[in-house]
Amino acid sequence: MPDQTHSRPTVASVEKRTDAIQAALEERGLKAGEFIEQAEHLVEEKWIPENGARVVAKAWTDPAFKQRLLANGRDAVAELGLTMPPHHRHLVVLENAPKVQNVICCTLCSCTAFTIIGLPPDWYKDLEYRARVVRQSRTVLKEMGLDLPPEVEIRVWDTTADTRYMVLPVRPPHTEGWSEEQLAKIVTKDAMIGVARLQGT
Amino acid sequence: MPDQTHSRPTVASVEKRTDAIQAALEERGLKAGEFIEQAEHLVEEKWIPENGARVVAKAWTDPAFKQRLLANGRDAVAELGLTMPPHHRHLVVLENAPKVQNVICCTLCSCTAFTIIGLPPDWYKDLEYRARVVRQSRTVLKEMGLDLPPEVEIRVWDTTADTRYMVLPVRPPHTEGWSEEQLAKIVTKDAMIGVARLQGT
Amino acid sequence: MDGMHDLGGKQGFGRIRYALDAQVFHEPWEKRVNALYGFAVKLGIFNMDEYRHAIERMEPRHYLSASYYERALTSLATLCVEKGIVTLAELEKRANGTFPLSMSSAPGRSNIPGRERFKAGDRVRVRSDYVPGHMRMPGYIRGKTGVVVSESPAYPFPDAHAHGVKAEDEPTFDVRFRSEDLWPNSSDAALVHVAVFQSYLERASDSA
């Protein structure tokens, strides 16, 4: 929608604006380009939902680990070699049950435990999800394909501080006897955000 | 600012959209064009701040009229041949004093007693005025050129129903002996909204 | 509804675009839009509460980026489509482009039962009501306490009138609030008066 009343000289494209700030930093000897390459590696290879999936699979198969995970998420994921940024001082793991569905959001910005469950998907950062999921949780989940029976209690968690959350989904009954590796393969980012349940649960 | 994520087929210009709805009404035998011409006449010749200026000048010179005006604005302006739309059922006239400044706004849309004080100016309808004048009244007035001494009490009136307001400014002392016609000439729309005072007051 | 239109007290906006010789209209189409919505009201196609609500129902990004008269245009077109006067397809064909309309409406409500009559000087509290439909209570007074300064004649109740719900007309009360009570430690000192429908109010105890 064009703004009728405030049009002025052309706003540079977001791409050109990104070029400008990157070049300005480079010119001051700050190696922005190098950092971008490193970050690309982190985003694509390290901060991936497969991390959280390993955590979930271990929690399903190792009751003592699960207990430690629920007591102190940050320490427990470190056992699997997973780290969190210094400002994520706390990881709270939210255990789903057949009649309990936990859902994560961030109404003020778009925070997540991104080193564990991966960077947030586009819809998580959209104004629609941020505005609506706290007030219209059941409706929003239904629109997203998760039509919960009325007896399921919904627990929304708004990431308004630097505590981070992840959802521990219910283990599908048909996976009895599966290895941790097999189990990890069925755990999705959306299930760890809490907007989806795993097949059969 | 272009929306990066939701671009689709081109939105028709506001002008073309206006043409479209006007033509659609015309085709159904509703004489939109005729009505537009009449409305143009009303807007330019009838719903003008000179109406309110006459009301103010009379209130300054006729104490009995002023009393009736403050008691029932709608009836009192009718004495001067001024009318209000049926849904403006009530006109409240707010009397300024050296230490009282009344200010009108409409935070939810942009309502005014437009048949009396004229249609609202652009800034009255802007998001800035609507958002800020109720919370930052003194700051906003100062930005608009009305730097009130601290001893002046500010009274804001938010037009959230179909009661309409107009401000009765303080009569400048140098106008003693002036005729109603002379007085009416110095009364401005902004003074009747309450974001300005008349010279010398 | 707690919509994007409910701007009173919202922070982050810049300076007022103020000029001594400010204009009402900037483009000829604006005058036409201003006339056309009045025309539709006069014809009885919709009423002023439906008109205001259809503006509030605009997609929030669209609401905020649109000019005042683009909002009027959007409401006019939305209601003409909803009332069956014209189809969106016809409008878009005529405009030779897309014609963004407002989002759909949620249910309205009738008057609050057992509403009270107040007189000047009464202390009143604004109910903490949340409704999905139209409402003329700005969010900044929700739950706040003030003093009645005057009463208006009865008007159609907007929460009902914008939705075709039956309701009794009811008076509005001009209620005086201290800005300090509305935004403690975070406003310029002022008395802020709001015209509040009877259904939004309850009597406040003196101790409140």
Add this chain to the structure above:
Amino acid sequence: MDGMHDLGGKQGFGRIRYALDAQVFHEPWEKRVNALYGFAVKLGIFNMDEYRHAIERMEPRHYLSASYYERALTSLATLCVEKGIVTLAELEKRANGTFPLSMSSAPGRSNIPGRERFKAGDRVRVRSDYVPGHMRMPGYIRGKTGVVVSESPAYPFPDAHAHGVKAEDEPTFDVRFRSEDLWPNSSDAALVHVAVFQSYLERASDSA
């Protein structure tokens, strides 16, 4: 500040743009922006609270129309200008066009004196605080009562940390609210948990 970013519970938004294979990034520049603001934080040019607040300070129309990564870009550039790393003129020359930055900052504040320590099960009320600067209290819990479910380690207090104001680190408490208490008769039934800084909370009487 009661800014445009405070979206929780705001009505009028449409359906979620949801897809099973949703992407994190849509354009290559988005990855660069995401890296660059992290780079600036790592270099100590600004901290995460300053970063978040500079997003919140965006002109409201710009905030609402911009994508997530355009908001990140705007905050990064605003803070680099405010910290004296680069001038707006240089950025606009390099970008060959205007480069809209965020609005200026208002003062921050330090911790609330006499703040209390709570434990799981305590009933707490969120203070009705209004501040001109940064704050991590979403408007929808202001003045509302809930129950503490857990406590976090101490963090920098954002109202101070975003403004260079000295303050003690303080814990946050995950507080459980009933959606029915947040939006009476106007929400889906749920327990809504919010991580609330100690300074925003006071003990609630059991009768509340």
